[in-house]
Amino acid sequence: MIKALHSGFAAAALLALAAAADAHPVTYRLTTVTDGQIGSVSFHSAVVTIEFKGDTRSVQTTTAGGVTVHQNAKGSANVTVVSGGTTIMTKFLPGEIFARYDVSNGVVGFGSSVGPYYPFSIDCGNVSCSGSGDWGPGWIGTTSVDGIAAALADPNTDSPDYPSDATLNLPNDLIQPTILTGYVSACASYVLNNFYWSCPAPPTVPLKTQLGTFYVQDSSGEMQVGVFRVLSGSGD
Amino acid sequence: MAFDRAVPIDSTHLEGFMKTRAVGRLIGRGMRTRTAMIFAAVLACGDAAAAPTTYEGLVVTDVSLAGTIYRQAEVTIIFTGDTNDIGTFNFSNNTIVPGCLQPQSPDYCGIVKGVTRIRIVSGATRIDATIDPGQVFVALDSKNGGVGFSSFIGPNGFEPVYPLGLDAGSVYSLNGLAAAANVTGKAYSCIGFAPSTTYTCAEPTRFPLNTNRGPLAIYMPYYMSQKGVITWHYDGASLNAGVFSILPTGAED
Numbered sequence: 001m002i003k004a005l006h007s008g009f010a011a012a013a014l015l016a017l018a019a020a021a022d023a024h025p026v027t028y029r030l031t032t033v034t035d036g037q038i039g040s041v042s043f044h045s046a047v048v049t050i051e052f053k054g055d056t057r058s059v060q061t062t063t064a065g066g067v068t069v070h071q072n073a074k075g076s077a078n079v080t081v082v083s084g085g086t087t088i089m090t091k092f093l094p095g096e097i098f099a100r101y102d103v104s105n106g107v108v109g110f111g112s113s114v115g116p117y118y119p120f121s122i123d124c125g126n127v128s129c130s131g132s133g134d135w136g137p138g139w140i141g142t143t144s145v146d147g148i149a150a151a152l153a154d155p156n157t158d159s160p161d162y163p164s165d166a167t168l169n170l171p172n173d174l175i176q177p178t179i180l181t182g183y184v185s186a187c188a189s190y191v192l193n194n195f196y197w198s199c200p201a202p203p204t205v206p207l208k209t210q211l212g213t214f215y216v217q218d219s220s221g222e223m224q225v226g227v228f229r230v231l232s233g234s235g236d
Numbered sequence: 237m238a239f240d241r242a243v244p245i246d247s248t249h250l251e252g253f254m255k256t257r258a259v260g261r262l263i264g265r266g267m268r269t270r271t272a273m274i275f276a277a278v279l280a281c282g283d284a285a286a287a288p289t290t291y292e293g294l295v296v297t298d299v300s301l302a303g304t305i306y307r308q309a310e311v312t313i314i315f316t317g318d319t320n321d322i323g324t325f326n327f328s329n330n331t332i333v334p335g336c337l338q339p340q341s342p343d344y345c346g347i348v349k350g351v352t353r354i355r356i357v358s359g360a361t362r363i364d365a366t367i368d369p370g371q372v373f374v375a376l377d378s379k380n381g382g383v384g385f386s387s388f389i390g391p392n393g394f395e396p397v398y399p400l401g402l403d404a405g406s407v408y409s410l411n412g413l414a415a416a417a418n419v420t421g422k423a424y425s426c427i428g429f430a431p432s433t434t435y436t437c438a439e440p441t442r443f444p445l446n447t448n449r450g451p452l453a454i455y456m457p458y459y460m461s462q463k464g465v466i467t468w469h470y471d472g473a474s475l476n477a478g479v480f481s482i483l484p485t486g487a488e489d
Contacts, residue, residue: 031294033406033418033479045406047418047479084416085484146404146422148458148475158460161467166298166457167475179296179308181458181477183405184420222406225420225477227296229308233359 023057025233028099030109030120032184032226035219038081038088039212045219046083050110050120052099053234056175066104070174073098079214090211103172106153108180108228114188114203119216122228123149124185147182177232184226186216287319288485291374293384293400295423295478298457299356300441302450306358313385313400315374317350319414336376336412346375354452365449372399374413381408383480390427390443397424399445399454402478416482423478425454434465
């Protein structure tokens with residue numbers, strides 16, 4: 001009995017050590033162009049980068065209905081807005097946003113209390129952000145692969161064209177360094193009207209930063225693409 | 237529409253260009269000589285008040301500098317020029333007119349006179365290098381929705397999307413090359429790109445750009461193809477994304 005307990009403790013300790021060995025700082029960074037406001041400053045077609053710094057041990061993976069989602073909610077986040085000659089950088093208040101990657105549908109970005117796809121989601125694809133279709137705001141219904149996130153979710157979509165080996169070899173979790181691209185959605189609530197979908201208004205409850213409230217909203221009439229990166233360490 | 241201020245090719249205008257390997261391939265070849273004539277005319281057409289502007293292109297990709305490969309590096313190409321040097325290229329009649337006339341013009345506009353730099357950030361490593369003159373220029377094809385940095389390099393003498401070209405995304409919203417703007421698009425770095433047909437991208441280290449830090453090559457690792465043969469289609473075959481910015485003087489990093 002004592003021997004069995006010792007074995008159990010040893011196994012648990014080994015698992016803990018393995019987990020600790022796997023844990024390391026990680027940075028998620030998304031860059032795109034969009035409209036929005038930070039504090040009292042509104043911006044149009046600005047380069048916006050959101051960076052979230054956490055630890056890989058905080059990545060949670062869930063599978064429901066055949067859909068696998070990785071999420072990391074523990075960490076600190078900041079946003080940088082560059083427009084013309086002006087750069088604004090500030091931190092989100094704790095708990096405002098989290099990193100999220102739906103590997104089954106190829107949707108990746110940052111979610112919040114506003115919704116799992118806001119402020120930014122790559123390869124959102126349609127008004128409900130389920131990843132089918134692959135266009136940004138303004139259109140709906142195409143099935144072509146237009147980014148790495150979509151290509152990893154379904155490499156056969158554009159057969160007989162296939163993703164390059166370098167694409168297929170990219171990790172698709174929130175732990176290993178990778179790059180994920182696609183059309184970007186920056187909207188709290190879309191309106192679909194005759195195959196066109198638009199983002200008529202910012203969210204009623206904005207996100208909070210050290211410089212005040214923050215929101216983003218798809219640039220009117222423009223489809224933007226973006227880059228989401230998973231970086232080892234602090235990303236500096 | 238003819239260029240009414242055409243000047244003979246002046247070796248002083250081409251001095252930087254002549255130093256590159258590409259110019260050797262231009263001489264004696266019809267299309268390439270035509271390109272050189274256009275190049276010279278563009279250099280000659282800026283006599284208005286200076287309006288320095290910086291053009292930046294950002295992409296995450298693989299890059300080789302002086303024999304070292306940096307994977308998934310953050311690559312920024314920075315071109316500093318003058319908006320008074322913007323000209324519209326017309327390859328069909330060897331002419332150029334000042335200003336950016338697209339989308340009416342069948343060809344595209346750009347600036348060839350300027351300084352091109354590249355910044356590579358890979359982990360804790362940051363490298364800044366200056367690309368030798370005459371190799372890279374800013375180009376806008378608003379008729380077809382493309383923008384970025386083209387070059388006179390490789391087996392074709394002229395490469396529209398190398399070292400970096402963007403299409404689709406919000407590139408169509410660009411209104412010339414003079415006004416401040418930020419756009420995103422699908423990112424290409426391909427020697428051998430050909431619109432409206434199939435193509436393959438050459439190994440870029442075979443045709444390096446020369447910099448003060450050694451030979452430079454940029455790869456395009458993320459794309460759709462049939463066994464390496466890329467089929468051009470609307471909205472492109474590249475799976476990568478990039479940002480192109482037109483910045484007022486002094487706004488660049």
